[in-house]
Amino acid sequence: MSTLKDGRMAPHESPAAGRRSVGVDVPKSDGEKLVRGRPVFxxxxxxxxxxxxxxxxxxxxxxxxxxxxxxxxxxxxxxxxxxxxxxxxxxxxxxxxxxxxxxxxxxxxxxxxxxxxxxxxxxxxxxxxxxxxxxxxxxxxxxxxxxPAIHDPAAALDADAPMIHEVPDPRGIAKGGESNLAAMIDVQIGDVDTALAACDHVIERTYVLPRVQASHIExxxxxxxxxxxxxxxxxxxxxxxxxxxxxxxxxxxxxxxxxxxxxxxxGGGFGxxxxxxxxxxxxxxxxxxxxxxxxxxxxxxxxxxARFRHPQTITMTTGVMNDGTLVANRMVVLADTGAYGSHALTVQANTGQKVLPLYPLKHIHYHVDSVYTNNPISGAFRGYGAPQGFFALESQMDEVAAVIGMDPLELRRKNHIRLGDVDPVSARLNEGKEGLARTVNSSSLEECIRRGAEAIGWGATPAPTHPRFKRGLGVGVAMQGSGIAGVDWAAATVKLNEDGSVNLLVGATDIGQGSDTVLSQICAEELGVPYEKIIILSSDTDLTPFDVGAYASSTTYVSGGAVAKAAADLKNQLLTIMAEHWQVNLEDVRFVDGVCMGPRDLSLDMGGVAHTALYTAKVQPAATASHMSDDSPPPFSAQFADVEVDTETGQVFVRRFVSACDFGTVIHPKLAEGQVDGAVAQGLGYALCEEVLVDDEGRVRNPNFLDYKIFTAMDMPLMEVIMLETEEPSGPYGVKAAGEVVINGPAPAVVNAIAAATGVRIRHIPATPERVWRAMHEC
Amino acid sequence: MKLTLSLNGHSTELVAAPGARLLDVLRDAGCTSVKRGCETGDCGACCVLLDGEPVNSCVVPAAFAADAIVTTLEGLNDDPLMRRLQDCFLEAGAVQCGYCTPGLLLVAWQRLREGGELTEYDVRHAMSGNLCRCTGYAKPVRAVLDAWEAMP
Known part of the structure; x- marks a missing residue:
């Protein structure tokens, strides 16, 4: 891959010339012990x-x-x-x-x-x-x-509603804890009411999102x-x-x-x-x-x-001109935080902040009421508010396209955020308060849409496989962030051993996604040593430096930054040691492919350098570095579903699914693809079958894997993942993030495909056979 | 209750509390590849071979294993076919958190041992009782097909 510092898409040729670890499918650092079933959990x-x-x-x-x-x-x-x-x-x-x-x-x-x-x-x-x-x-x-208890979030703010929290110190609860309003956000950019009044069309729709559970197997x-x-x-x-x-x-x-x-x-975390x-x-x-x-x-x-993705009811109001120019978006959210306010503010902040910038309009209004109920506790789950918001936004785009008679992809192409655009929302809303301005400095989104559409065969829906099936294609576009700008930070320590091996100590938390591997790759690349020379230890508060942990798609971008800095520091120490040892000028010493080179024919491999440091200079080469970013560059995805709907039963079959992704530089292609595969499986479950059912008295009716249905190997469609790498200027080696963005597209892509197949719009997911059948029969 | 069985090729005597499940006595006996995921027979993380057949050990009373042949992943780690499967899993990127991996490996090993033609559908069918929340099954399915293609 060529290094394009202006953030444009680079041709996919991992690894980039001269790189030996970054961009390579190295063995997963914990793979062997996991396949052997060793006692590691x-x-x-x-x-x-x-x-x-x-x-x-x-x-x-x-x-x-x-x-x-x-x-x-x-x-x-x-x-x-x-x-x-x-x-x-x-x-x-x-x-x-x-x-x-x-x-x-x-x-x-x-x-x-x-x-x-x-x-x-x-x-x-x-x-x-x-x-x-x-x-x-x-x-x-x-x-x-x-x-008395409340289970309907819409009733939680009624004047006669029983108070769920009467706490002496209502720190962090909206309006001093005077009602069941746990958190409230209201942000307006421009003037939405006035803008809507001048639009050719104003489209208002309401979407309902279910309570779903992360379902890590451990x-x-x-x-x-x-x-x-x-x-x-x-x-x-x-x-x-x-x-x-x-x-x-x-x-x-x-x-x-x-x-x-x-x-x-x-054994899996997902928030x-x-x-x-x-x-x-x-x-x-x-x-x-x-x-x-x-x-x-x-x-x-x-x-x-445990915790659940917040159930939300979202009303979208969109103003659009006849030519497909989007003018204004209003998103009004009612969220059920359940019995406690865990992530009540920040998940809902994300629903606006991560979602609305996809169409960076001059007029945007975002309002949330996040309310306490006597329901199970909502919290963090992969996507962190964005899956709800993107379901609403990307369903809405297809509804808008239908009203103005435009191809849904064309509408998106005309309006989506582009390289160099300023995200209008982040400066106004980050973690529920004022944030930092964000400019898109890397993006292959246009190419993601083009290549994804090509792969699914947009405009040429395949024939149904059975006379009673109807078939359709749908799209869902999304963006996310890479860590929380100005908040998330991490540290890493590197320490050199006699044989040139390096202990890498990180607080970053590998929860199965492979961060130990990816951080080791960054360390090896920076030092120019083979990946196998890195001995990683993660997350022991006595032994490793601080890290906020694994969330917000932060680890590769933020913790990776700390690793790269620590490794660079270590390398500089070694140059100084070798310059003194050889009694030459510091500027005449350099590392080439992990070998220290001096003037004339002076050279020493990393093991020799380490030996010199430890036994001649008598110093322990080691470095700790911290990293924080004021930016949270957005990864992008364009995802496409090819579905068939059984008109007799309402059952939806996803036949093919394409994900075209911009994660910045990809450090480990197979692990990055694995993030897509897993997110799509979870996203398709969100679209079609996952729903925690709570009865009128607040009891969960389906607390087991038979009745809370997640996708099995038999349910999965044919998958295609297309990586369209960019070079993000603020990320180590140009990385952004991979963990969450791709969970946002499957639900709108599937529901848009159902609409394309049947003409029926499902606004309340999951699109179970019963919901689809009822929608088709209007009952 | 004392329980005599063949565990991973060794005649073994285990102590099982009344009502204990096979999952619990196997984990107590040090077979940590047998994972607890749902305890209702729905996820496959606790898969073992009981007289050669894959079973979810969380819903098998320990007493059922009396005089039986029980094989866990620990007992197959030296088996060449299992090693090939493990290598294919690693090579394909089929391991993320690794918690469901022992169960997937066991059902795949059992299916490959059965012999005969193997299509992608067959692999998915064999794995359909094993839930994985990380991989979307794409790479595990690929890994099993790779192992099959490499079979002599």
Whole structure:
């Protein structure tokens, strides 16, 4: 790939000339131990004498926990402890797992005095065996004062609605916590009302998005113990080890120095493991009993008491001229944050900030009410508000195109954001407050649309495979960010060993996406040493420097920046050492392909350099660097679905799916493709079958993988991934991000394809057979 | 309850609590490749071979394994066909978080051992009881086909 510093698309020729690690499909750094099934996950190794914890959960959606009698449970000699709210510190906090200062409201305590949803924590048990802990749950007598509950977000702000949070310190709750409004955003750019009045057409539509769950196959699981220095150790399946340490220190009334958080391999996270759902409970049990404690969610608990993508109702109002010029967009969102305000503000901020800039109009109005209900808790899930927003925006674009009689791709081409454009929203809205201006400095979006359309055969829909099927093509375009501008930062440490190998210590959190591999590649490339020489250790708060963790598509862009800087620093140290050793001028020493070259025929490989440093100069070459970016360059995608609809049953079959992507430079092509494959699978589930159903009393009706249906190998369409690399000036080696952008397109692409096939518009997903059939039969 | 079985080629005596599931006794016996994902037989992370057939060990009572032949990934790590599959998984980029990988490898190994023609549909069918949330199945399916194509 040629290096185009102006951010235009470069021809896809990974790796770029002269690169040996970046752009190469090197072996995944943790691959071998994973395919061998070695004990590398949290639950695979338990300390001896470990107790097993279980959570007693509320059967009521809203109830005061008045009294609790655990005497029958404790009569069992295998039951060691039962804790409820009087037994633990009642320090308000949020379990959202975010950076300091935390944008989510501090509306939570470790064990609450009032249950706010069916499944809320009431008590926690530790026993010698899991069976004994499970038995104990049946033997705890709780007196509840049942309160009226709200399950309909539209009713949460009614004057007579019961208050879900009456907290003494309503820090972070909208309007001082006077209502069930957890968070509110209202941002206007230009003057939407006046602009709409002058448009040829004004199109208003409402879209309804379901509650869905991340469904990482490894459940939430944490183990804690007291080490030989009386410090609390928490080994846990988390995306945010350093935030966890900070939050635990505060709510346990201790200091960070007394806590060590270790992240082993993590069996998928997708945002759901940003949340602290087990760690505080094992910690209080270990502190109480002095014993190691392990808590793992069951799948049923995952689908009741973990976190969910926020259900939203979105009304889009778009003003357009007859020639397809978009003039104004208004997006009004009602979001259900559930029983606690975890990510109540920031997910909804993202729905506007990440989505609306795709069409950088002069007139944009974004309004959100994010409300408390007595429903399961919403939170972070891959895409972080953008999948909801892009479903609405990209459905709306097809509806607008239909009204003005324009090809939907043509409408997008005419209006989408381009290289050099200023995103009008980011300066006004970032993490729920004023942000930093963003200019698009790299983009192959036009090419993504062209190549994607070509691959799917836009304009030439294939024939249906059965007489009762109808077939159609649809598109969904999207953008995202690369980390949170001005907020996310990371550090990395490199240290050289005698044989020229390098320890790379990062706080960045590999949760399966492969960040250990990608960061090792960046380190190897920068130092000019073979990838195999990098020994990576990630995420142990005692051993690695700080990193905010794995979220917001930040790791390659932000943590990668820290690794590149640390490696460059190390290289400079080595040049100085060798210049002194050879007694030559510093400017005459350089590295070429990992070999240190001096004047005349002086040269030494990295092992020799290391030996010289350690045993002649007697210094440890090592460097720590930090990296933060004021930018969050957008990756782009254009995704296309080819679907067939069974007109008799309403069932939708996705036959082919094309994703054309601009992630900036691709460090590891196969891992990057894997991000697309997985995001498409999750996005198609969002489009067609995933929905956590909550009944009128707040109970989840389908808390298992039989009834909460995610895509299997049999459901997947034929997939094509097209990488159209660009060189992002602000990213190390020109990277942007890959983790989230591609989860946004599948749902609108599928629903637009259903509309193309049948003429029926599905505005409430998932597009289940029943919904599609009813829409076709208007009943 | 004491349980005698052949575990990964070795005659083994395990202790199982009343009502224990095969998943739990295998993990307690150190077979950590057997993963707990759903406990309702829906995800395939706990897949093992019971008398040669893939089963979800979370819904098999431990007592069912009495006098049976149980094989987990640990028992096949030295098998040449399994090694080829593992290499193909690594080569194809079929491993992301790796939590569902042992289950996928076992059902794929079993399917390849059955022999006969193998289409992409066959691979997807064989894997249909194993949920993976990371890969969209594209690369795992490719990896199994690669391993099949490389078979003598």
């Amino acid at each position: 949290t639950d695979d190794v338990l300390p001896s004498g470990c107790l097993f914890a279980k959570v007693l959960r509320s059967p009521h959606a809203h109830a005061r926990i008045v009294a609790l009698d655990a005497s029958r449970a404790l009569a069992d000699p295998e039951v060691v402890a039962v804790l409820w709210h009087p037994d633990v510190p009642q320090i308000p906090h949020t379990r959202a797992g975010q950076s300091h200062p935390e944008p989510s409201p501090w509306d939570t305590t470790i064990l609450p005095t009032k249950a706010r949803f069916v499944g809320d924590r009431v008590a926690v048990v530790a026993a010698e065996t899991l069976a004994a802990a499970e038995r104990a749950l049946e033997l705890i007598d709780v007196e509840y004062e049942v309160l 459940p939430h699981v944490s183990v804690s113990w007291i080490d030989e220095d009386d410090r609390l150790v928490v080994r846990t399946s988390t995306q945010v080890p350093f935030h966890l340490r900070r939050i635990l220190a505060r709510i346990l009334e201790t200091s960070e120095s007394r806590i060590r958080v270790i992240k082993p391999r993590v 759901d493991k940003q949340e602290m759902v087990c760690e505080d409970l094992v910690a209080v049990l270990t502190l109480r009993t002095g014993r190691p404690v392990r808590l793992e969610f069951t799948r049923e608990e995952e689908l009741i008491a």
